[in-house]
Amino acid sequence: MKIHKYDTVIVGAGGAGMRAAIESTKRSRTAVLTKLYPTRSHTGAAQGGMAAALANVEEDNWEWHTFDTIKGGDYLVDQDAAEILAKEAIDAVLDLEKMGLPFNRTPDGTIDQRRFGGHSRNHGEAPVRRSCYAADRTGHMILQTLYQNCVKEGVEFFNEFYVLDQLITEVDGIKKSAGVVAYELATGEIHVFQAKSVIYASGGTGKFFKVTSNAHTLTGDGQAACYRRGLPLEDMEFFQFHPTGIWRMGILLTEGARGEGGILRNKDGERFMEKYAPVMKDLASRDVVSRSIYTEIREGRGCGPEGDHVYLDLTHLPPEQLDAKLPDITEFARTYLGIEPYTDPIPIQPTAHYAMGGIPTNVEGEVLADNDTVVPGLYAAGEVACVSVHGANRLGTNSLLDINVFGRRAGIAAAEYAQKADFVELPEDPASLVVEQVERLRNSTGTERVAELRKELQETMDANVMVFRTEQTIKTAVEKIAELRERYKNVSIQDKGKRFNTDLLEAVELGNLLDLAEVMAVSALARKESRGGHYREDFPNRDDVNFMRHTMAYREVDAAGNDSIRLDYKPVVQTRYQPMERKY
Amino acid sequence: MATPTLEKVDSAAQEASPYITVVFRIRRFNPEVSAEATWQDFAVEIDPKERVLDGLHKIKWDQDGSLTFRRSCAHGICGSDAMRINGKNRLACKTLIKDINPSKPITVEPIKGLTVLKDLVVDMEPFFQAYRDVMPFLITKGNEPTRERLQSAEDRERFDDTTKCILCAACTSSCPVFWNDGQYFGPAAIVNAHRFIFDSRDEAGEQRLEILNDKDGVWRCRTTFNCTDACPRGIEVTKAIQEVKRALITRRF
Missing domain, CATH: 1.20.58.100 (Fumarate reductase/succinate dehydrogenase flavoprotein-like, C-terminal domain)
Structure with missing residues (x-):
């Protein structure tokens, strides 16, 4: 067993982890532990864009973005957090551009923007162009750009180190983070990392579903490590099913395809989303579209001999537009289905995509031990965390935003905490x-x-x-x-x-x-x-009287060593938006 | 009623029996067991529309858990599973069984030119070191603008091809020059230098060109086009290297 000492340890090297690392490395001695290599993270699989009310191509403002995020999350969003997300989005995008991210450009040379599900002008009037993008490779570009800047800043990585345990020491009745325990893949050796601050940025847990857009490696390691040590998990029942996964495989086909004008059709060729969402149509929020697809399938209007999928139709879009704006997803259709999207519709079905829930944090990324108490020295950001900016349903393009806004916040907060805190004593026999x-x-x-x-x-x-x-x-x-x-x-x-x-x-x-x-x-x-x-x-x-509240799940262990789950609830933070019926 | 699932489809698919038996001939190496690498055959029932990665998983999950390889996203984006399949560098997750003549044994080996650590896992560190050596990040001078830097769509297009790189090492480990001399930067590092040299916002092109003017730099390239053939992202790697060479001669980029 080896023992290492760092000011700040970051678990995970995807978008949130590397965004945090860029900040924390400047301020504290930082180690990033990743079970893969940094550029292998699933941030790279995100396609369509990152939302920010830049208003480069049409009128927009962050207040509309805040509203859309809260409505999209079916009012389970903590409204103070959503406001921060939407406000800081603008600088988050501009920061990435300055770091080198090759965004698509408008004729004026500014960052181009396109439509995305649930993002609207003036509180739901019509779709708005808010997604900043780089073709259908926005996540790839973010991941590469952040890694490039980690190289520039000299961030120290421990590649193929699996964090398997979170160390917590109780000091004067307060649970504090003392570090983590990691398993080194290459050697099987066990390493204890003592750290003043620990940031979890280890991603989602989609691999408990069969049809999923998630990587094989998205197995909820960070959530599980904290949960097993008695920390709560928030809103875990809320999981997003992305409407357009490749039929049977689950590979993501971006909502940007519909943002560019793609249409969902049933076996009769009908544009069925007009029935379910008369204003936003195919660009309604993901939960609404996924339910609509399955309603069509269950009512016998699904496509194929089994009637078990619907079509994403891009055939009316000019091939040049597909080549320029959607090159990767059209290639996926050719590679995995043998289908030419210029001429044939693509069979799709909803695919398990994103965990809205996770490790509860406040807006500084500090992890909560219960509804109010923070765990000093422990932080989380990105899909592993629940701030909650996504509530009951995340809007497309808000996750690439989340990792940048809250990755940065957690990186700064953790490093600043490490600057003034002392090391917490490791528990006895920490590994x-x-x-x-x-x-x-x-x-x-x-x-x-x-x-x-x-x-x-x-x-x-x-x-x-x-x-x-x-x-x-x-x-x-x-x-x-x-x-x-x-x-x-x-x-x-x-x-x-x-x-x-x-x-x-x-x-x-x-x-x-x-x-x-x-x-x-x-x-x-x-x-x-x-x-x-x-x-x-x-x-x-929706039952606002009884359930306008976050679920908090705790692991309890009885005297015999048997575990069970105790559920508690946490109020939703509401500022200026009263819950309304949700229509698109 | 529960959410409709794929159960019905699977059983229907089985009735139509798309499955064939494919032999995977895999290069095995585990220094904990033996200093020698050996070939091992595995017979797998598989739908030819499935990926080579699916075949490897079937072996690992149903036959031999010790078979070791890297993978993550399984659809050609993360760059984990570059390997030598039937003698060519490919991503296992982007190669369908039907496209590589499954009537014969499918050979699977680690990529070449990097030290094999176990089975299909190689030491990636020299590859990433070459990448880091070309200063793969935007370098600018002067005050930052308050908003974004402006860049025309044409200037953005100039380096679009090389932004697609996923650092899988398929190109570098297909290069005969790299096999013979691991000191050569290799195609991937040059691709990533190209991505910045031809970015109108960057101001360190000269520095990067000097790095690549080194004896282990671009001039080692023998334009065999292996790299271009190997790239799973369709990057015109050899062309990018030629553009860097030309920029070194003309000092214009």
Whole structure:
């Protein structure tokens, strides 16, 4: 076991982690721990753009953006946080441009902007061009630009280091972050990083679904590490299903395709979104569009012999426009489906895309131990966190924005805290939990296989807690997950070595997915209303009286060592926007 | 009623039986077990429309958990899974079985020119070091504008091709010059220098050109076009290298 000491440790090297690192490296001795290489992060898979009311191409202002974000989140958004997001968006985009990001340009040479779902002029009047973009590679450009600037700033990376545990020490009755424990993939060695500040920026957890736009590596490691140490997870029942994933594969086809004029059609060729969202049509918010697609499918208007998908139609757009604005997604259609988007519509279905919930933080990125108390020295930003700027449903282009605004904020706050704080003493035998976990998996002679349990988990999640949910389906999922968690205790791996043991780490990741799936399902069962991405067919309406509140899920362990989930609730911060009925 | 799922489709697909048996012939190496690398064959039932990466996963998940390779996004964006498939550098997640003659064994090896650490995993550090050496970041002088820097659409287009790089190393590890001499910067580093040299906002083109004027720089390129063929992003890598060479001669860019 090796012990390292840094002022600030950042877990994850995607957009939020690297944006934080650029700030914290200037202010404190910083280490970035990533289980991949920095440029492998799933930020790079984001396509359509980053929202900011630059008003480069038409009238816009950040107040409209704030409103759209709150309405898009079905009023579960903390309104003070949404205001910060929309206000700081403008500088966040300009900062990236100055760092070198190659945005598409207007004829005047300014940053070009395009339409995106849920972003509107003057509180819902009509779609507005607010998304700053670089073709359909905006996430790729952000990831590359941030990595380039990390190289410029000399950010210190520990590549292929898996953070498996969060260390917390109680000082005078206050839980404080003491550091993290990491597993080095290349050697199997365990490293303790003592740090004054720790920032989680480790991304989402979409891999508990089967059809997902998420990378294989998005397994909720940061959420799970904090949750296991008794910290809450907020609003985990809210998961976004992106309307346009490639049929059966889940690969993302950007909403920018509809922003450029693409249309969703059912088997009769009907532009069905006109029925569900007369004003915004195909550019309604994602939860609305995904439900509409499945409604079409369930009512027998789906496409193909199984009637299990609909079409994204780009054939009316000029090929030059597709080449210039949507080069990657058109190539995906050619590569993976053998379809030419110039002439043929693309089969799509909703795909599990984004966790609105996560580790609760305040607007400085400080992690909360309960509704009010911060954990000194602990921060989170990006998809792993819940500020909450996305509420019950995130607007497209607000995640690339979130990682930049709150990644920067967390990086500054963590480094400034580290400048004045002392190291917190490490707990006794700090690596014990990780050593025990790794050795148990490596030495297990159990009969259960990781791949089989993961497949069963993904199947139950897709079937029971996806776009449509009922008490009965969620209960089915809860029972199945409990069974899988029990069977997981009997899981074994084939690779017993120390060197690059990805077999071992897939087993660890499955453990994280199982814990988080349980939190999601239990949180969803208790929320007896429909709001944003959480749609209960048995409670189809939003219930502001009983459920205008954030879910806070805690892991409780009894004397016998059995764990269970305790749910609590946190009020939503409302400033100037009263909840209204949500129409697009 | 639950959300419709793909169960029905899967069973229907099985009835039509699109599955074929494919042999993957994989270069295995694990110094914890043996100092020698060996070939190992795995037979896999797979739909030819699936990816080579899907085949590798089937092996890892159902047959041999010790098979080791890097992957993440699985759709050609993250650059983790460059490998040598049937003798050509490709991304495993962007190569469909049907496109590489599955009637014969599909050979899968680590990319060349970088030290193999285990199975298909190589040491990427020399590759990233060459990248860092070309100063791959925007360098400007003077005061920053309060808003964005202006750039015409034409100036933006000038370096568009080289912004697509995902640092997968498929190009660099396909280059015979790089195989013979690991000191050569390699195509990927030059591509990333090109991305800044031809960006109208950047003011350090001369410095980058001097770095690439080094004995291990662009002049080592023998224009074999392996890199262009290997690039999974369709970047005209050899052309970019030629443009850098021309800029070094004319000092115009």
